[in-house]
Amino acid sequence: PSFQDKLRQLKDKRSWSHDQFLKEAVPYVKDEKIEVYDQTSNDLLNEISTLGQEGAEAKTPDCVLLEDLRGRMAKLVAAQTDKWTYMFGKLDMELAK
Secondary structure (H helix, E strand, O other), rough: HHHHHHHHHHHHHHHHOHHHHHHOOHHHHOOOHHHHHEEEEEEHHHHHHHHHHHHHOOOOOOOOHHHHHHHHHHHHHHHHHHHHHHHHHHHHHHHHH
């Protein structure tokens, strides 16, 4: 919600129409760097899902697998945090102009 609020602030500041806003807002939600963050997150989610399924099907608990899952989950959280920090930074710079 706070990201959407900032996008609306930029829309109001620039006096964009609704259609103009839909076009002009794209660089703030999708660029090459954001795509890398998204791909990293998708890869980690797939790995977590696969490892989680392996763990669920195991006959005995596997502490090494659990630690691996925790590590990948921490990387996922970090990737998402970095992505949102980057996106908010882009918006904040434009709002400051």
